[in-house]
Amino acid sequence: MKKHFLATSSIFLSLLILFMGFSANASSTSFGGRIINDKSLQIQQAEAKGFVCSVPGKTITIKPSKYSYPTEYLIPSTNQSRLTVFRKLKLILGRYNITTTPIECVHPEGAVITILLPTIANFNTS
Numbered sequence: 001m002k003k004h005f006l007a008t009s010s011i012f013l014s015l016l017i018l019f020m021g022f023s024a025n026a027s028s029t030s031f032g033g034r035i036i037n038d039k040s041l042q043i044q045q046a047e048a049k050g051f052v053c054s055v056p057g058k059t060i061t062i063k064p065s066k067y068s069y070p071t072e073y074l075i076p077s078t079n080q081s082r083l084t085v086f087r088k089l090k091l092i093l094g095r096y097n098i099t100t101t102p103i104e105c106v107h108p109e110g111a112v113i114t115i116l117l118p119t120i121a122n123f124n125t126s
Helices: 002-025 041-048
Strands: 028-037 057-064 072-076 091-106 112-125
Touching: 041 091, 041 112, 057 091, 072 091
Parallel strands: 072 112
Antiparallel strands: 028 057, 028 091, 057 072, 091 112
16 A cells, blocks of 8 residues: 555656646747857848837847747846847857747837747857
C-alpha cells in the first residue's frame, strides 16, 4: 500500500512540475540571431511613405539562427539589456511574448496604419 501511494505521489508531483514549467513559459518563446537592422523594416517602410509611428521603445530586425520565429521585434523602453548597443551584426538572444504590441502610424493626410510586433520580454546582446 505504501509503495502504491509513493508511486502515485511521485507521478502526480512529476506531472505538476511539468505543467508548471509549461504554464510559466506559455506566454513567451525563445529567439536568437544576428541584428541586421536597428529598426523594424515595417516601421522603416511606413516612415518612408510619410507616416509618423509612435514606437513605445525600440524596434529591431534580426536574421534568426532558425526560421521558426519572427524576425522583427519591439523592445519596450522599460526593458533594457545590460548591453544596449544595437549595432548591425551583433548577436542577440532572448525571449519574446507571443502576443503582439500594436504600433500606430499616422500619415499627415489622416491615414492610419497599425503595425503589430512581438514584444521582447528579456534579451542580451554580445
